[in-house]
Amino acid sequence: MFKRLLAILAGLVIGGAVLAAGAAAIAIIITYPRLPSLDVLTDYRPKIPLRVYSADGQLLGEFGEERRSFARIHEVPQLMKQALLAAEDERFYQHSGIDYMGVLRAAVGNLVSGHARSGASTITMQVAKNFFLSSEKTFTRKFNEALLAFKIEHTLSKDQILELYFNQIYLGQRAYGFSAAAQAYFGKPITNLSVAEMAMLAGLPKAPSAYNPIVNPDRARLRQQYVLRRMRELNFITQDQYDAAVKEPLQLASATVDSNQPALYVAEMVRQAMYERYKDAAYTEGYKVYTTLDSHHQQWAYDALRAGLLDFDRKQGYRAPESYIDLASAEGEDQTEVLDDALSEIRDSGDMQAAIVLSASSTEVRAYMRGGKVAVIKGAGLEFARRALSPKLAADKQIRRGAVIRVRAHDKGYWEIVQMPDVEGAFVSMDPRSGAIKSLVGGFDFNRRSFNHVTQAWRQPGSTFKPFIYSSGVERGITPSTLFNDAPLTVPGAPGSPSWEPKNDDGKFAGLISMRRALTQSKNLVSVRLLMAVGTDYAQQYIQRFGFSPKQHPAYLTMALGAGAATPLQMAEGYSVFSNGGYRIKAFFIDRIEDQSGHVLAKTQPAVAGQNATQAIDPRNAFIMTSMLKDVVRYGTAAKAMSLGRMDLAGKTGTTSDWKDAWFVGFNPNLVAATWVGYDQPRSLGRYGYGGTAALPVWMNYMANALKGVPEVELPVPTSIVVKPGAGQRGGDEYYYEEFQKTNPELKIDNHGTVPGSNASDAAVDDATAKDPNAPAAKDAVENVKELLF
Structure with missing residues (x-):
């Protein structure tokens, strides 16, 4: 009887097994032909984001919904592959795609629990799921x-499968694939990762959110240590390597600071240009854009502008904390959660970190920072914000518990309280011969204000515009030695309108003064008289040679003082004409566009000075103007720049009415740079708002680095220029057009307002204007000089 029961039971088991096998076979026969084609795997084309690079190959920015960086399997470090196998599939190279023992264990566990709780997915099965299936945990999905x-497994090699997994798997922080994750979490290529960092990344596929080291550092650490143990057990690493990796503190890239912050304005300019050209495909086809930027120049410009704006803002005093967080009922772990949540919404800005005050007194402030670190600020670190520590101050101005402030590590090793500046600025530098932009910083912090002040801020250029008016005078026959009367001037207004009485910035008058010296000292009254002499219509036409639009610079006498509108980029382009010998160039920032395979799709072919660029002004004019702008740096409003120890620098400061804009534009033969400082909503910069005090230091800071070790360049005197030694400012040389040598190049005005040698002057002006069909007759121009120099 017992034997019979055993036989029946065995028959049932065998029969059940046969039926199950038959059912499985039928299911396979029905399902297998319906499986999706593997073309998406054999012709793998991931959505590669747009990447922007500097001219020297540094990554400046990345744009796309997904962070991806494709890597061939032979490019992946062996230890990274082993870390992944230890965490996900140690028998990957032995099984045929399915780990049957693992599947059996998972099936038993799921049957015991009554529902699908876990699986035994191999790397191959995860590839199948990631490319073709949903993430739901059902027996049907697992079967498929x-x-x-x-x-x-019967179509691709093991290395091909691992390559697909390595590049496709989602790992948090918008990163797909381990190469992208290495940049997202550690800010470095995968080839530079340590064993500890590799283990951290290898632990992410199981649960990217739960094991995200930026969001959940404790859980991520436990997962990392598990991976390290498995690597040691499988003899992928030695005991010494294991011990070192377990102890290694990880330096994570901040989730709130873009590591490419110095170049974000340029990266955005590239993104806009690429979208205009390729639309949505710009973000998925893996285009690589190489800009003209030099990464060193960009860093110097970024640092210089930020330092200059912070220094200017510091002189205005501490305003108040950025905001306040209610910590009244938060204690212990609850307080930490509140603090972390609050800081997650606030971006750091460079080295200026957001912090929340835990306690504050007149001698010490304790502030909670990202990652749980507490900064203790005392002594010199409190000096800037000391007034805000007074309990007598209004509550919304006090640094008190819950206040959101900015702190920075000082060079001398202590924490200090700082603040985000209200004032904005812009900086751009370029090669004056080709227009290739070397650096561009559109504001203090792109993540705070994405408005690009270099290209979008139309501001009054003030006295930095005067050289273009002076150049028009040189073109009309006025020389650097021509004497003007720096004296009060009243310009009658239109009927019913008040008269205009321009003033010099210092309120003083110098009397008779040469044009050279007037530019050096930025004399407003001489600039107005000069414009009156050449004529506003002629000057308005003339400035187009430098790239300025007449619409932005109406033909009024106020044009002499820079009352029109220009961007910092336009000003740099304009001064390039002086620097390069008189050629009109166009600024550009994209050198070439490549596809993801490196094939060049487009390349900029700029017009180059001295080759194929348009001659905008006479090279003699450019030389003479450069010589006068050198005097501005040597003896005038930009004399501070002489501390750079160079004699080949030229430039001009600019300050607009009521100190609303501060400028400096300067150059040598190889580099031109423009900087602007002001408020987005124009208002006075105050007593520190001069071009020489607010803008010039930024330019000097940059140039000190950019020209370090670069030999000085002195351009030769152009042909048809007469050099008169000792006739210039402070005993320097003076320069005239050769054709004016027959006349009296030193036009003088006596105390009675008469102009000796007017016939000779007639000839000189006639020579200077004969080439311009739109210029007024020579007699009219000379009469202007006679009548309007006073």
Whole structure:
């Protein structure tokens, strides 16, 4: 009887097994032909984001919904592959796509629990799921996953499968694939990762959010240590390597600071240009854009502008904390959660870190920072904000518990309280011969204000515009030695309108003064008289040679004082004409566009000074103007720049009415740079708002680095220029057009307002204007000089 029961039971088991096998076979026969094609794997084309690079190959920015960086499997470090196998599939190179023992264990566990709780997915099965299936945990999906894994294994090699997994898997922080994750979490290529960092990344596929080291550092650490243990157990690493990796503190890239912050304005300019050209494909086809930027110049410009704006803002005093967080009922772990949540919404800005005050007194402030670190600020670190520590101050101005402030590590090793500046600025530098932009910083912090002040801020250029008016005078026959009367001037207004009485900035008058010296000292009254002499219509036409639009510079006498509108980029382009010998160049920032395989799709072919660029002004004019702008640096409003120890620098400061804009534009033969400082909503910069005090230091800071070790360049005197030694400012040389040598190049005005040698002057002006069909007759121009120099 017992034997019979055993036989019946065995028959049932065998019969059940046969039926199950038959059912499985039928399911396979029905399902397998319906499995999706593997073309998406054999012709793998991931959505690669747009990447922007400097001219020297440094990554400046990345744009796309997904962070991706494709890597061939032979490029992946062996230890990274081993870390991944230890965490996900140690028998990957032995099984055929399905780990049957693992599947059996998972199936038993799921049957015991009554529902699908876990699986034993191999790397091949995960590839199948990531490319073709949903993430739901059902027996049907698992069955299809296993069949797909079998199909994949019979189509692709093991290394091909691992390559697909390595590049496709989602790892948090918008990163797909381990190369992208290495940049997202550690800010470095995968080839530079340590064993500890590799283990951290290898632990992410199981649960990217739960094991995200930026969001959940404790859980991520436990997962990392598990991976390290498995690597040691499998003899992928030695005991010494294991011990070192367990102890290694990880330096994570901040989730709130873009590591490419110095170049974000340029990266955005590239993104806009690429979208205009390729639309949505710009973000998925893996285009690589190489800009003209030099990464060193960009860093110097970024640092210089930020330092200059912070220094200017510091002189205005501490305003108040950025905001306040209610910590009244938060204690212990609850307080930490509140603090972390609050800081997650606030971006750091460069080295200026957001912090929340835990306690504050007149001698010490304790502030909670990202990652749980507490900064203790005392002594010199409190000096800037000391007034805000007074309990007598209004509550919304006090640094008190819950206040959101900015702190920075001082060079001398202590924490100090700082603040984000209200004032904005812009800086751009370029090669004056080709227009290739070397650096561009559109504001203090792109993440705070994405408005690009270099290209979008139309501001009054003030006295930095005067050289273009002076150049028009040189073109009309006025020389650097021509004497003007720096004296009060009243210009009658239109009927019913008040008269205009321009003033010099210092309120003083110098009397008779040469044009050279007037530019050096930025004399407003001489600039107005000069414009009156050449004529506003002629000057308005003339400035177009430098790239300025007449619409932005109406033909009024106020044009002499820079009352029109220009961007910092336009000003740099304009001064390039002086620097390069008189050629009109166009600024550009994209050198070439490549596809993801490195094939060049487009390349900029700029017009180059001295080759194929348009001659905008006479090279003699450019030389003479450069010589006068050198005097501005040597003896005038930009004399501070002489501390750079160079004699080949030229430039001009600019300050607009009521000190609303501060400028400096300067150059040598190889580099031109413009800087602007002001408020987005124009208002006075105050007593520190001069071009020489607010803008010039930024330019000097940059140039000190950019020209370090670069030999000085002195351009030769152009032909048809007469050099008169000792006739210039402070005993320097003076320069005239050769054709004016027959006349009296030193036009003088006596106390009675008469102009000796007017016939000779007639000839000189006639020579200077004969080439311009739109210029007034020579007699009219000379009469202007006679009548309007006073």
